Amino acid sequence: MRLDLSHIQRWIAPESRVLDLGCGDGVFLEFLRDQRQVRGTGLEIDQDYITAAISRGINVIEQDMDEGLSNFPDQSFDTVVLALALQAVKYPERVLDEMLRIGREGIVTFPNFGHWRCRLMLGLQGHMPVSSFMPYTWYNTPNIHFCTVKDFEDLCLAKDIRIVSREVVGETGDKPMLSNKWPNLFATTAIYRITR
Amino acid sequence: MNRQHSVGIVTPQVAHFDEPLMLACGRELPSYDLVYETYGELNEQRTNAVLICHALSGNHHAAGYHSAEDKKPGWWDECIGPGKPIDTTHFFVVCLNNLGGCHGSTGPSSINSATGKPWGSDFPPLRTRDWVHSQARLADRLGVDCWAAVIGGSLGGMQAMRWSLEYPERIRHCIVIAAALKLSAQNIAFNEVARQAIESDPDFVEGAYQEHNTIPARGLALARMIGHITYLSDDAMANKFGRDLRSGSLDRGEVSNAEFQVQSYLRHQGNQFSGSFDANTYILMTRALDYFDLALEYDNDPVAAFRHAQCSFLVMSFSTDWRFSPERSREIVNALIAADRPVTYAEIEAKEGHDAFLLPISRYIDVFRAYMLRVRDES
Numbered sequence: 001m002r003l004d005l006s007h008i009q010r011w012i013a014p015e016s017r018v019l020d021l022g023c024g025d026g027v028f029l030e031f032l033r034d035q036r037q038v039r040g041t042g043l044e045i046d047q048d049y050i051t052a053a054i055s056r057g058i059n060v061i062e063q064d065m066d067e068g069l070s071n072f073p074d075q076s077f078d079t080v081v082l083a084l085a086l087q088a089v090k091y092p093e094r095v096l097d098e099m100l101r102i103g104r105e106g107i108v109t110f111p112n113f114g115h116w117r118c119r120l121m122l123g124l125q126g127h128m129p130v131s132s133f134m135p136y137t138w139y140n141t142p143n144i145h146f147c148t149v150k151d152f153e154d155l156c157l158a159k160d161i162r163i164v165s166r167e168v169v170g171e172t173g174d175k176p177m178l179s180n181k182w183p184n185l186f187a188t189t190a191i192y193r194i195t196r
Numbered sequence: 197m198n199r200q201h202s203v204g205i206v207t208p209q210v211a212h213f214d215e216p217l218m219l220a221c222g223r224e225l226p227s228y229d230l231v232y233e234t235y236g237e238l239n240e241q242r243t244n245a246v247l248i249c250h251a252l253s254g255n256h257h258a259a260g261y262h263s264a265e266d267k268k269p270g271w272w273d274e275c276i277g278p279g280k281p282i283d284t285t286h287f288f289v290v291c292l293n294n295l296g297g298c299h300g301s302t303g304p305s306s307i308n309s310a311t312g313k314p315w316g317s318d319f320p321p322l323r324t325r326d327w328v329h330s331q332a333r334l335a336d337r338l339g340v341d342c343w344a345a346v347i348g349g350s351l352g353g354m355q356a357m358r359w360s361l362e363y364p365e366r367i368r369h370c371i372v373i374a375a376a377l378k379l380s381a382q383n384i385a386f387n388e389v390a391r392q393a394i395e396s397d398p399d400f401v402e403g404a405y406q407e408h409n410t411i412p413a414r415g416l417a418l419a420r421m422i423g424h425i426t427y428l429s430d431d432a433m434a435n436k437f438g439r440d441l442r443s444g445s446l447d448r449g450e451v452s453n454a455e456f457q458v459q460s461y462l463r464h465q466g467n468q469f470s471g472s473f474d475a476n477t478y479i480l481m482t483r484a485l486d487y488f489d490l491a492l493e494y495d496n497d498p499v500a501a502f503r504h505a506q507c508s509f510l511v512m513s514f515s516t517d518w519r520f521s522p523e524r525s526r527e528i529v530n531a532l533i534a535a536d537r538p539v540t541y542a543e544i545e546a547k548e549g550h551d552a553f554l555l556p557i558s559r560y561i562d563v564f565r566a567y568m569l570r571v572r573d574e575s
Contacts, residue, residue, distance in 0.1 A: 041533075047559060054540055054566040057573065059508070061529065061541045071530040 001031065004083055004109040004189050007167050011107060011193050012036060016078035019043070019102060021065055021095070022085035026053030033058075041077075043069075066090040069098040077103040084189070086110040087143040096161065100196045105164065109191045112168075114148030114184040133188050149184040156194060164193040201277045202269065203235040203260035203284050208300060211337050217295075217330060220323040226309070230334050231300030232256050232292035235276060236284035238339065243575045245340040246282060247331060248272065248291040249348035249355035252423070252481050253473060255299035258291040259284075274556045281564035282347065286572045290338065295330045296322045296480045304476030305406060317403025317476055324351075324488045328358045332366065344575040345369040345568070349553035350520065351481070354488045357528070360505040361490070369571045371510045371564075374517050374553045376524035377498050377531070378489040383519065386426050387482040390419035394475045403476050416475045417466030424465050429516035429549030433458060491531075498531035508538040510567045512560065514552040515545045540567065 001009075005028050012018060014036045020029050023042025026049075032038035042060040044050050053060040063071075066089055080103035082095065087110050089095050099106035111134055112118075118129040128138040136143060147155075149168070156163055168187035170179030179186035197205075210231050217225045233256050238245055248258050250271070259276035261269055276282045276289055293301040296319065304319040335343070346367050348356040353375025360370040379387075394400055397415025401408045428436075437458040444454030494501035509532055513525035522543050532539040542563045546552040552560065 039538075041538075050542060051559075051562050051566050054542075054563060055569065057570045059538045059540050061533070061539065062543050063541070071526075071533055073534050076534075076536065 001027070002083075003169050004191055005031075007169065007191050008081065008083070008107045008109065008193075009036075011105075011165070012038060012079055014038070017041075017076070019072065019077040019080045021069075021080065021082045021099070022088075023049075023053060023058065023060060025049050026056045026058035026060060028081075028083070029053070029058045030056045065095060065098075069095075069102060072098075072102045074101055075104060079103050079105050079107060081107045083107070083109045084111065087145050087147070089145065092145050092147075093155070093159070096155075096159070096194075100161065100194065104195065106194045107192070108152075108194060109189055110147065110152065111143075112149050112184070112187045112190045113146040114150060115188055116185050119185075149187055149190050152190065152192065156192075161194050161196060164195055166193075167191040197261040197264055197266050197269070201279050202273065203277050205263065206233050206235065206257075206260040206270075207262075208233050208256055210300065211334055213330075213333055215333075217326070217333075219320050219326050221321050223320040225295070225302070225320060228295060228302035228330070229300070229306075230292050230295065230302075230330060232290060232334060233258065233260075233270075234291075234338075235259055235289040236287050238288040242339055242341060243344060244287050244572075245335075245338070245343055246287045246289050246571075247335070247343050247346045247359075248276070248282075248289060249327070249331070249346065249352035249359075250291065250294065251348070251350040251352045252485060253420075253469070253478070254352070255297060256291050256293040256301075257299070259289070272554065274554065275561070275564060281561055281568050283568065283572070287344065287568075288340075290334070290340070292331065292334055294322075294327045294481075296477060296484070298474030298477040303474065304403070304480060305474045314406040315476075316406060317479070319476065319480065321487075322480060322484050324354050324358045324484055325362060327355055327484075328362050331355075331359075332363055335366070342366045342368060345371055345571050347371040347373075348375070349373040350375055350550065351485050351488075354485075354490070357490055358488075360507050360509070361501060364504055364506040367507045368574065369510065369567075370505070370507045371512075371567070372525075372528060373512045374514055374520050374525070374550055375528070376520045377491060377527050379486055380524075384486045386422060387486055390422050390482055391479050393418035393422065394479060397475075400475060403479075405475065411470070412475045413467075413470040416470035416473065416478060417463070419475075419478060420469035420473075421462045421466040424462060426519045427550045429518065429547060431516060431547045432549050432551075435547070437461060498527070499534040502531050502535035502537055505535070505537055509540070511539060511541045512553075512563065513543050514548070514550070514557075514560075515543065516547055517550045517552065519550040 018040045020042045029040035080099040121129040168179045168183045169189040257270040258272045259270040293299040296303045308315045346356045346359045353372035394415035397412035399410040400412035440457040491498040491501040513522040529541045544560045
């Protein structure tokens, strides 16, 4: 399982209701269903992913979250997950509001643009960062709203969003204490559990 | 016939029912026949049965061939058969001609035993729920306590949704394709023009044409032509016919009328249909379609309606369908989401309009197949 997903699965209560925004091939919801008896729904727009999720027996809705989530009632899910998709949505602020309207809790993971490698590439080489973790060139990327750990926490503060917990994933070679101590510099992926 | 992935030669069967059926209109049908076909085998646990509900002009012949000389298979042969989405090596598939139909089930052209004459327009008006109740009796007869899935496109999808509310404990999956919670004013308007076309044909004789040995063929053909336009998309018609001429020309100095390909196509469709379909049945079916309103007796609240359902849902729509557009399917999906029912939704990109649900569109088939494998695994 992808590293950010194996972190966040611990935050999801057995038999709870989970909405996974951008559920991909449904592997995470499948895991939660089989291991946690979670009742899940996925949102996806990629056709192949949708078929793959259906094959796993996942309830998946073909819907573009950039066009809104108003069809989901208030507080109808325990947890709403947005995993590695915040940077790809048109209106990240609106999506965060909607997540916390629909769910009691939200879980957000995103690639940290403040990582030292990004800074190095931009600051010293003068290029937009391209790495194995963010493999896209600037002119052909689904990622349109990059942010750093600090940026995200500032936004939460400004919007009265409470951060229940934060976890960070660093580079595999690094000691975890580096990314824990200086997340904005050493975290490749930031993982937040938020509520209002 | 083409034997590949086909259920092969099938023989329709007839089930006769003597227990009267109380209809939604308040009248009672004392006895009736239902003609049906089955494909595949019912398993020992009787958990693999699938019901196919047909649309406006459909019938019980959904797959396979009636004889080796048959050129055309049943109307949904693209989706039913070995290796197809509704895989007959796993499922026991049942499809019947609905009550009020004209392909062997009791309908307006049948003899009313009370009068010894054809029912004609005196046949009781039917609602979708009447079909569902008669289908439930057929299920009893076949030993099916619970359908693995009830599946339908268009008006068939409406029957499938009605099943989920009328018999929630007898259906595990409900598959609703290119349907709607109820018809719009525009939908009803098209149906009304179709009915007016039939009723204004002098050969209709107020529905008693059988007694007068006439057939309102022109009216029925016209009705079908109108319907057919709504089944196709603007694009599909442009691709198929464009402005191609069948005869004549648009040159200067040309006195005689030119005929476009689309004109002769529509006439052909109309004439073929009027030779094989009953006018009173067409009126009855379009009325049932107009009257369908899933949430009417649930305070007009589809969310409250769907709270009665216990099954999982698959909803599919087609991008260029303007008869029952994706927006109408999303209304179904959103009501299911709000009612906290398990639902899967796919919006299929297709240029063929409403008719797409009958065609082998690759993404449609992929999604359908993937979901039916889930139905199989859960049955």
